[in-house]
Amino acid sequence: MKKYIERLAWGTDAGFYRLIPHEVLHPATETDVQAILARAHKEGTHITFRAAGTSLSGQAISDSLLVVCGKKWEAYTIGEKAKTITLQCGIVGQRVNEILRPYGKYFSPDPASIKAAMVGGIVMNNASGMCCGVHANSYRVLQSVRIILPDGTILDTGDQKSRAAFAMSHPKFLRKIEELRDKTRKNATLTELIRRKYSIKNVTGLTILPFVEYDDPFDIIAHLMVGSEGTLAFLSHITVNTADICPFTASDLLLFPTTKSACEAITEMKSTGMLSAAEFFDRKAMLTVEKDFPELRGLPEDAGAVLIRIDATTQEELDHKEHILQGVLSSYQLCEKAEFTSDSTITSKWWAMRSGIFPAVGGTREIGTTCLIEDIAFPIEYLAQATLDLQRLFREHNYPDAVIYGHALEGNYHFILNQHFDSPAAIEQYDHMMRAVVDLVVDKYHGSLKAEHGTGRNMAPFVEREWGKEAFQLMKEVKQLFDPNNIFNPGVIFNDDPKCHISNLKPLPQCHPLIDRCIECGFCEVNCVTCGFALSSRQRIVVQREISRLQQTHEDDARLNQLIKEFRYLGNTTCAGDGLCSTSCPIKINTGELIHVIREREINQSRMAQSIGTFAANHLSGIETTLGIGLRLVAAAHWLLGDKLMSSIAKGLHYGTGQLIPLWTPAMPRATRRPKTNSKPTH
Numbered sequence: 001m002k003k004y005i006e007r008l009a010w011g012t013d014a015g016f017y018r019l020i021p022h023e024v025l026h027p028a029t030e031t032d033v034q035a036i037l038a039r040a041h042k043e044g045t046h047i048t049f050r051a052a053g054t055s056l057s058g059q060a061i062s063d064s065l066l067v068v069c070g071k072k073w074e075a076y077t078i079g080e081k082a083k084t085i086t087l088q089c090g091i092v093g094q095r096v097n098e099i100l101r102p103y104g105k106y107f108s109p110d111p112a113s114i115k116a117a118m119v120g121g122i123v124m125n126n127a128s129g130m131c132c133g134v135h136a137n138s139y140r141v142l143q144s145v146r147i148i149l150p151d152g153t154i155l156d157t158g159d160q161k162s163r164a165a166f167a168m169s170h171p172k173f174l175r176k177i178e179e180l181r182d183k184t185r186k187n188a189t190l191t192e193l194i195r196r197k198y199s200i201k202n203v204t205g206l207t208i209l210p211f212v213e214y215d216d217p218f219d220i221i222a223h224l225m226v227g228s229e230g231t232l233a234f235l236s237h238i239t240v241n242t243a244d245i246c247p248f249t250a251s252d253l254l255l256f257p258t259t260k261s262a263c264e265a266i267t268e269m270k271s272t273g274m275l276s277a278a279e280f281f282d283r284k285a286m287l288t289v290e291k292d293f294p295e296l297r298g299l300p301e302d303a304g305a306v307l308i309r310i311d312a313t314t315q316e317e318l319d320h321k322e323h324i325l326q327g328v329l330s331s332y333q334l335c336e337k338a339e340f341t342s343d344s345t346i347t348s349k350w351w352a353m354r355s356g357i358f359p360a361v362g363g364t365r366e367i368g369t370t371c372l373i374e375d376i377a378f379p380i381e382y383l384a385q386a387t388l389d390l391q392r393l394f395r396e397h398n399y400p401d402a403v404i405y406g407h408a409l410e411g412n413y414h415f416i417l418n419q420h421f422d423s424p425a426a427i428e429q430y431d432h433m434m435r436a437v438v439d440l441v442v443d444k445y446h447g448s449l450k451a452e453h454g455t456g457r458n459m460a461p462f463v464e465r466e467w468g469k470e471a472f473q474l475m476k477e478v479k480q481l482f483d484p485n486n487i488f489n490p491g492v493i494f495n496d497d498p499k500c501h502i503s504n505l506k507p508l509p510q511c512h513p514l515i516d517r518c519i520e521c522g523f524c525e526v527n528c529v530t531c532g533f534a535l536s537s538r539q540r541i542v543v544q545r546e547i548s549r550l551q552q553t554h555e556d557d558a559r560l561n562q563l564i565k566e567f568r569y570l571g572n573t574t575c576a577g578d579g580l581c582s583t584s585c586p587i588k589i590n591t592g593e594l595i596h597v598i599r600e601r602e603i604n605q606s607r608m609a610q611s612i613g614t615f616a617a618n619h620l621s622g623i624e625t626t627l628g629i630g631l632r633l634v635a636a637a638h639w640l641l642g643d644k645l646m647s648s649i650a651k652g653l654h655y656g657t658g659q660l661i662p663l664w665t666p667a668m669p670r671a672t673r674r675p676k677t678n679s680k681p682t683h
Contacts, residue, residue: 001025004559005566008546009539011066013050014113014521016372016419017058017457018506021048021066028072033234034152036067040487041150048489049230051090051118054522056373057456058504059125059229059492069234070118071532078103079239084143086239089120092526105242108136111452112355115584116523120235125454126203126227130277130354131309133410134201136243137452139209139226146237147225150483157222158239166218176481177217180474184211190470197467201377201412201451203227205463205493206475224478229454230489232482246311248318249276251347254306255299255335259283259391262304263384265332266408270380272328274310274321279354280408281305282391284401288360289353299335306408307350310340318342354405356586358416361403362519363587365418367510371519372419374458376441377412377451386445390415393440397433412451421505431502434458442466457504460495511548514594515541517587524581524591534574535567537581537591543567544594572598631671634664 001007001024010024022045027033040047048062051070060066073090082103087096093114096107109122110129117127128137144158153169156162167174185191191212198209210223225235256262259282266278283303290296296305310325312318322340329338341347362371378386387404390413394402399417406414417433420426441447442465449459449466464472479486479494491500510516518541528537535543543563550560575595582590603613616623638646643666650664 003566005535005543005563005570007066008563009535009542010050010053010068011061012506012520012539012542013053013055013058013060014519015056015058015061015456015458016370016506017061017504019058019061019063019504021062022064024066024068026068026072030148030154030236033067033069033148033236034154036065037148037150037152037234037487040065041485045487046490047487048492049120049124049234051120052092052113052116052522052525054113054117054121055125055456056453057450057458059454059456059489060121061504062489067234069120073120073236082242084239084241086237087119088237089123089235090118093117093119093122094526100242101245103242104245106245107240108132108141108243109138112358113521113523115355116521116526119238123226123238124229124235126207126452127454128201128407128452130279130351130407133407134198137201137226138240139207139223141240141243142223142226143239143241145222145225145235145239147221147233147235149233150485150487154236155221156237157218163218173481174217177220180477180481181211181215181217181220184208184474187470190474193468193471196446197448200379200448201407201410202448203452203454204448204450204459204466205455205472206231206478208471208474208478211474224482227454229456229492231479231493232488234488246276246313248312248315248342249309249347250318250322250340250342251307251309251350252338252340253295253350254308254329254338255295256304256306257300257333257335258302259304259387260384261332262306263387263408265329266306267380267383268328269308269325270409272324274324275308275409276311277307277309277407278409279307280387280405280413281307281354281357282387282404285357285361285403285405288364288403289357293353295336303335307354309347309351357403357405358414359519359521359523359586361416361418362521363517363589365517367516368422368508369418369420370506370508371416372458373414373416373453374437375406375412375414375451375453376437377410377448378441378445379447380409380411382445382447383408383411386411386440386447387413389440389444390437393433393436397429397436399433407452410451411447421507427502427505431499434501438462438465455493457492457495458501460491460493460500461498463493507545507549509545509549509552511541511545512594512597514597515544515589515591518589521586524585524589527580527584528591529576529578529580530574534570540567540571540575540591540595541589543571544598571595572602628671631669634668635670638664638666638668 007021007024011019011021025036027036046064047067049067049069050060053060070090073088075088076091077086079085082100082105093107100106110132111117111122111127112129123138126138146156148154155166194209194212207224207227210220214220269275283301286296286305310321312321326338358373365371390404403416404413406412419430441449449462455463520538522538524537525531547563550556572595577592577595579590579592582588653661654663
């Protein structure tokens, strides 16, 4: 794809950065990917791989070659007794769980975007979520990978023949892996740092934990893929261990009068080992969803909510866990009594609310601001004080509406800011705030700057700051080994520009009230019937926003006119307008409604269209009769001429008239006769 409209549309992910790829490619096979790699080497171009594009920190954008591996990469193979499953990179996480559910199994990595995120993105960002923590994330459940290295070599770490072939063709590569392993283990200080850093959620930089946990170089290679964000190799397939679905579960939404007491309760509940998940919401997070949850209204300004879940294999185990937790909670003041429930109509609504917090917050932002999210992690023993310090930091840097929420059971918080980027002062404000966050997380609490979203461009300048020189040098050696020419995803994880986190910022101009709240997360695309054929619902919004921006700035009227022209088919004509996209949008944006507005606007701008519409409305019966006659004539011609000749003639008429005459196909319906009806009333 080289059209600007397609490059613009596909070059957008859920993050707040934007680069326009030089070309967008959609390979269908590993051979296609190898051909792209050969071309990149020949031309000296860079490659960025993308799956669903739910990435939040600019991991899946490129100004060179963007290689999309989604809908054509959805194959899977279930292992014996469904204990394992082998997945291609383009299958959606929720689809994996639908496949495994009949076997009583599930895919344990559980990002909030699992209904839209694809396996390749989940693994390559080490995206986790509410329940998997560090014990059941992609790194922990991974068994083997099938990858394509930058030189085009295919390695399947789960296949002995592939291992043997790689050992013959890449002996120096394997020796270097072993050398890095041994050097790391001999460095006691570095080894201790690595173990400590990964005891909490951490995806800052490359994952270097395999060097201290695995002996086999192929196992090290496989686990280096997790969290590598496409900087080392292309992930074609992954084989993972599945988890057992617990048949008994219960949840409760706990409301505390203060943030401090909520965090202290989380820390104490975690020490019991009874919880599967504990999600914290500060008061500002609650305000974004309280219209649908009356129990959140009227709480103190410093209130904290904690959504908890317990899982068990028997009812007796569930009751025991609930009893233990009730004992812990009895020492805390609650705004409402703790009452666990297993009623799925209630609990599913709570957890859906949690999954939709980010888009919900984005939907309430001031139009013209960018909604951005970051995820950090603290050691759990510091949770309460770290949360208060984070709130103080936002007040000091003039972010009164900043929202804090997230996987508090793991000390993992997301914070959301609605940020203006329309002036140097606004950008400087954001820069100062981010550097203060780095100081707080790294220096005071020895936490993680990135807990589960991948490093991305927003934290790339601070990787060495968090890890120190020795660990960062190890990461650079891994990158040099896998990708010596820096072909794969440059600028992500490794970036020499200290200001890359405030560069290439994505504009979100005011466009239309129906879509202005959209944050381009891509949750809508799983239900968009034209996604992958023309533009998706998200991409329609992206293009319409760019049209609005160019109309406001007049910086490139030629490009503006080209976008308007190309949108007519890719965005307008092909849109079903059925609103299915809104069913998976957390804030129910209906892109189809926008298309109806555009169609109405175009009709109103065309006198001929108005005249045709008026004539059709006033002569509907005659038109119906005429169409019936036309269909019978076409059917007769088809019968006389046959498929091949009829198709040739039809194509000639269709394209010869500038597509004025609809294209006939063998599937064209035949005329039907209206059934006779009894004109006499029945009793």
